[in-house]
Amino acid sequence: MFKLQIIVGSTREGRNAEAVCRWLLPVAQSHDAFDVEVLDLRDWPLPFFQETIASVGDFSNPTYSTPIVKQWNEKIRQADAYLIITPEYNRSIPAVLKNAIDSVFFSFNFRRKPVAFVGYSLGPTAAARAVEHLIQVMTEAEAVPVRTSTLIPLVTTAFDAQGRSTNPILDVQLEVMLDDLEWLTRALQLARAEPQLPPAALRIRAKR
Numbered sequence: 346m347f348k349l350q351i352i353v354g355s356t357r358e359g360r361n362a363e364a365v366c367r368w369l370l371p372v373a374q375s376h377d378a379f380d381v382e383v384l385d386l387r388d389w390p391l392p393f394f395q396e397t398i399a400s401v402g403d404f405s406n407p408t409y410s411t412p413i414v415k416q417w418n419e420k421i422r423q424a425d426a427y428l429i430i431t432p433e434y435n436r437s438i439p440a441v442l443k444n445a446i447d448s449v450f451f452s453f454n455f456r457r458k459p460v461a462f463v464g465y466s467l468g469p470t471a472a473a474r475a476v477e478h479l480i481q482v483m484t485e486a487e488a489v490p491v492r493t494s495t496l497i498p499l500v501t502t503a504f505d506a507q508g509r510s511t512n513p514i515l516d517v518q519l520e521v522m523l524d525d526l527e528w529l530t531r532a533l534q535l536a537r538a539e540p541q542l543p544p545a546a547l548r549i550r551a552k553r
């Protein structure tokens with residue numbers, strides 16, 4: 346089993362993330378390949394980003410600015426794969442989610458690991474712009490994005506009273522996405538077992 350961390354990227358009171366999770370989590374948890382852990386950012390009150398090379402400290406045993414940032418970096422290290430659930434906020438992702446990703450700082454713990462995306466919004470664009478932006482962010486974090494995202498438009502009508510999706514294409518997207526995530530997780534685990542160069546950011550620093 347691969348360890349899959351599902352990061353819930355919205356924290357506000359009354360969030361529509363609840364309905365998305367209610368539908369998605371049982372599907373991910375019943376997938377043969379994955380042992381699922383939910384990382385709800387409500388449970389991770391990270392400070393607004395303030396790290397520097399000095400706050401990281403000793404790279405082999407980093408301190409970071411506060412203990413919770415260190416714990417967050419260690420938590421992210423434990424996963425083989427990620428699934429990020431995000432709404433669209435002003436054509437991008439919530440600041441709390443960007444902050445959580447930025448806080449994985451100089452540990453490179455997303456590096457060469459796969460990431461899949463579930464986006465939702467009130468409108469017809471279904472967080473497509475947020476997910477495209479998130480793909481850029483996660484690419485810079487050296488994660489490897491899965492091609493197929495699960496995009497949920499009109500989120501307030503996307504699920505019925507039992508939590509089932511009202512549009513069957515969503516179930517298909519989710520299933521295909523999880524299967525692709527499994528394949529990529531296996532491929533990247535094999536790749537990471539091979540000798541690999543240190544992160545480019547460190548090699549560039551060393552040559553300056």
Ligand SMILES: Cc1cc2nc3c(=O)[nH]c(=O)nc-3n(C[C@H](O)[C@H](O)[C@H](O)COP(=O)(O)O)c2cc1C
Nearest residue numbers: 355357360361362432433434435436465466467468
């Ligand atoms: C600050 C903010 C900005 C938003 N910007 C967009 C947007 O650019 N595009 C869109 O389709 N919906 C936008 N929405 C609607 C959200 O996608 C929708 O409310 C969604 O349910 C938010 O997720 P949450 O309820 O889990 O926080 C925005 C909502 C908020 C609160």
